[in-house]
Amino acid sequence: MAELQKVDDWLSALLANLEPAARSRMMRQLAQELRRTQQQNIRMQRNPDGSSYEPRRVTARSKKGRIKRQMFAKLRTTKYLKTSASADSASVQFEGKVQHIARVHHYGLRDRVSRKGIYTIYAKRQLLGFNVQSIELIERMFIKNLT
Template sequence: MSDLQLVNDRLNALINNLSAPARKEMARTIAKKLRASQQQNIKRQQASDGTPFKPRKAQPIRSKKGRVKREMFAKLRTVKYMKVQATSDEAVVEFTGRVQRMVRVHHYGLRDRPSRNRSEIQYEPRPLMGINQSNLNLIGDIVIDSLSS
């Protein structure tokens, strides 16, 4: 057995020694911190690995002149659409309701119709959610703080 597996088993044993409400509170804290991290990534218009989102496509010639003044996904990063769920076994950050479909299209770069009367458009992949090394370090810190208290 590798050393990493041994550490993982001992850490799981320590976490399982916590009471169910304590584990749930730890999971809720982790989910809230991850949501804040994802909201910041969306605000900065970048994926979790730091690469910037692909810019919007240029509008057709006949459309209005001027630049688009609002940023992409401004409403999606609000608490109304990014919900946190926590149980004693898991922490979940997810998009809710009707926006899940739109998020899936943009996250994976799928084809979709922007409105009923328009033709399908191939969207650029813009990963809205993801885990990076700083998130993993944050989760580790929260787990250590929960175990030490």
């Protein structure tokens, strides 16, 4: 934790030297790159730590050998996975009604299967998060824009 604090202090000092317009431009680029990495993780069906998502449950009524669609195919589109950036921060989040769906799956919460359906506990599938590659991407973006 102490190392992370040192890096944070170092980056804050470097960011203070940039003009607000340059900082917001850099943060916008950073948010877009982070969104791309999150979309790739969702497309590859893996958590930020590299482990794969828990597969869908097999129900008694499901057909054997049926090819299923990928999970979260629409959630990863730019329509729902939005970026926001200011001079001080950059974020990637889900927007609108899909935010509830994403939260239930991300934390493995209990929710209804359909509008009037039964409740079930969903498996924990982390949709957004940092990994080593994301942190390296952030470092590269900072160094590139500060030099």
